[in-house]
Amino acid sequence: MTARLDPYADAPDRGALRFLHRLNPLAKIAGPLPAMIALVFTRDPAVCAALAVLALLLLVVGAHLSGRALLGLFVLLPLVTALLSFSFGLWADAAPDATGSGILFAVGDYRFTTAALAVGATTALRLAAIVLLSLLAGLTSTGPDLVRALVQQLHVPYRLGYTALAAYRFVPRFGYELDVIRQAHRVRGMAAGRGPLPAVRRHLGYVVPLLASGIRHAERVALAMDSRAFGAHPTRTERHLVPFRARDCTFTLAFWLATAALYAAAALLPH
Structure with a gap:
């Protein structure tokens, strides 16, 4: 794993790595990108939570994670999400809505309601899902690999x-x-x-x-x-190839289909 993070190191043997490391960096960006864009406009906490869990499962199964990374994913990220839920809820409309949301606590004239907490939790889950989706590429790709993929593909x-x-x-x-x-x-x-x-x-x-x-x-x-006459010719011979294979297409299309199915199910199921 150290060699993967060393920008001077040669390209490692991807056959010895888990599947996320073997994918093209562009596939790991293109696959989650529609979900990340849709999350900006999503108000359904179940969809946000489902995408966050999906990204977390992919990271655990498909990436070589250090103990510090696992600690951040399973301890720090939930704590930050809970804190942000409360913080965002303080700025939401604190008045009980028409459905009769309960009051969690009151300070003077201020009322912190379950409806405000739900709004804050949705916003925090949205941010957590976007962060986890971005980590699919961020934790399993290097800057040199991304640059090579941009040039080659x-x-x-x-x-x-x-x-x-x-x-x-x-x-x-x-x-x-x-x-x-x-x-x-x-x-x-x-x-x-x-x-x-x-x-x-x-x-x-x-x-x-x-x-x-x-x-x-x-x-x-x-x-x-x-x-070395860099830039003198329109093309150059690549020493390290980062190909876009069938498995990259499969991962991208599967992620798109999973995202579409999730949003379709959220639209069809009663709330």
Whole structure:
């Protein structure tokens, strides 16, 4: 799993990974996308909850999740959803509706009703479902794979795609450079002092060397790309292929059908 997250690592053997990791990143975006768009306009909490459960089951069955990710999905996300349900409910119409919703608590003239809680829960479940659907691609794809898929399947100009990939690979480089600068400052005694002001001075002192390092690295990358005639030809030979196979089409169509069936059932069933 570490190699999957390393932007410098070669493409792993997808046969050893669970099925979500073996799918094309575009399939994992295209499949949940209609459901995510529909959720923006959905007011049925059952539909929101069903899509959230579907995404959660796919993540558990089809993805290699770390203990921290599982903790976030099964503990942190429910707690945040419950907190958001209450918070959104406070901003909803607190007056009891015509169906006679009950009053959960009252503070002065304010009445927090079950109807307001239901509105807040629907909004929170909608957000939770959108987050879980987005994690299908976010937790099982890498930036390089997504860029390669955009270039190979959607024919995004490789000059743009691989320039974005080079920028993406600057992120771990900056983290390493920042650690080196911090160590150099500590060796020179420039990191002395406690409190907010010394901390601000230390962080401001990192800006110039980090900027200089970034400029030097960008210059080296630009020279390397020019020496290899990058951008001189309309197409390029791909070293790592991210194909769009039959299983990607199957996953996308199955997700679309499941979403359509869920919304059709919600429309036909009595409320």
